[in-house]
Amino acid sequence: MTLIxxxxxxxxxxxxxxxxxxxxxxxxxQRNDLRKLTPSQLHDIGLTEADVTxxxxxxxxxxxxxxHR
Numbered sequence: 001m002t003l004i005x006x007x008x009x010x011x012x013x014x015x016x017x018x019x020x021x022x023x024x025x026x027x028x029x030q031r032n033d034l035r036k037l038t039p040s041q042l043h044d045i046g047l048t049e050a051d052v053t054x055x056x057x058x059x060x061x062x063x064x065x066x067x068h069r
Contacts (some may be wrong), residue, residue: 028060 034052037045042052 024060024063027063031056031058 035056037047037052039049042049
């Protein structure tokens with residue numbers, strides 16, 4: 001087993017899913033941008049502050065479900 005395969009098993013990702021470091025960095029940036037939105041902006045996109053708090057508490061390896069297909 002390679003280091004990448006072992007890392008994938010630990011994080012729930014696999015090499016076959018083609019999740020790259022760039023994908024993980026993009027997810028981190030999106031979550032950071034979400035943190036910066038005002039309550040009014042959150043309302044406009046249909047989110048509550050509780051939704052944002054829950055999302056921001058997720059691990060960087062807790063990726064969207066569609067990445068696991």
